[in-house]
Structures are given as structure tokens and as C-alpha cells.
Amino acid sequence: MEAQKKILIVEDNALLVEVMTYILINCGYQVFVTTTGSDVFDHIKKDHPDLIILEAILPGINGMEICQLIKLNKTTQNLPVIMCSSDESISASLKQKGAPDDILQKPFDLNSLIKKVEYQLAA
Numbered sequence: 001m002e003a004q005k006k007i008l009i010v011e012d013n014a015l016l017v018e019v020m021t022y023i024l025i026n027c028g029y030q031v032f033v034t035t036t037g038s039d040v041f042d043h044i045k046k047d048h049p050d051l052i053i054l055e056a057i058l059p060g061i062n063g064m065e066i067c068q069l070i071k072l073n074k075t076t077q078n079l080p081v082i083m084c085s086s087d088e089s090i091s092a093s094l095k096q097k098g099a100p101d102d103i104l105q106k107p108f109d110l111n112s113l114i115k116k117v118e119y120q121l122a123a
Helices: 014-026 037-047 063-071 088-095 110-122
Strands: 006-010 030-034 051-055 081-085 102-105
Touching (some): 014 110, 030 037, 051 063
Parallel strands (some): 006 051, 081 102
16 A cells, blocks of 8 residues: 655644545545644654645744745755745746745635646646
8 A cells, every 4th residue: 555645734823734635534644733833844854755845924933934944955845835825926936036935825725726636736
């Protein structure tokens, strides 16, 4: 049997975390959650996620900064990151250095979440 793909959700909205976790587990993924950006790298080291779903606005450090740290680090640069945001202008960040692999615009429908996750994990 193929090992479950692991997804790390970095999101401080408890309801959103609950919904995304439920959906992704039902799609056969193993899900880890953190509500703060500061422990993302601890989770990467410990859990070895195949994909990160990252909220753009987090307490302390923002999602774009975390994404850049992931993308500019040799050991994690190939780790796919889907950035979540309700900010329309976030798509401009796809052209920046250290950009996420995809953007999930909030509010999103569950099909677009699943499609984006499947696409990034198939890549």
C-alpha cells in the first residue's frame, strides 16, 4: 500500500482548520496542523510533510516570509506550498522570489482545495 501523503496546515482559524482537516483526511491524506508560523520548521523536520497549506496572515511572522524561508532553503525548496489568503492582491506574490506554488483564495470551495492539493502532490 502506498504511504499516505502528509499535509501540514498552517492556519490560525480553528473552524477553517477543522473543515480542511476533515476534507483532507477523507481524501486519504495524513494531516498535521500548527496555528503559528514559528514552529513550521519544527513540523517540517519532525513530520516531513509532502505539502504545506499556509495562511498568508499569521500572528508573529507572516505566511509570505515563511514561504520565502521554505523556498530559499536548499533542503525544503522543492516542498510545495499553497498560500491561503482573502487578499486579492496575493496572486502578485506568485512572481516573487520564494513564491508559493499556488494560491487558494478565501473563501474557497472544497473542490478547489482538493484540486489544488492533488495537483501539487502529483507534480
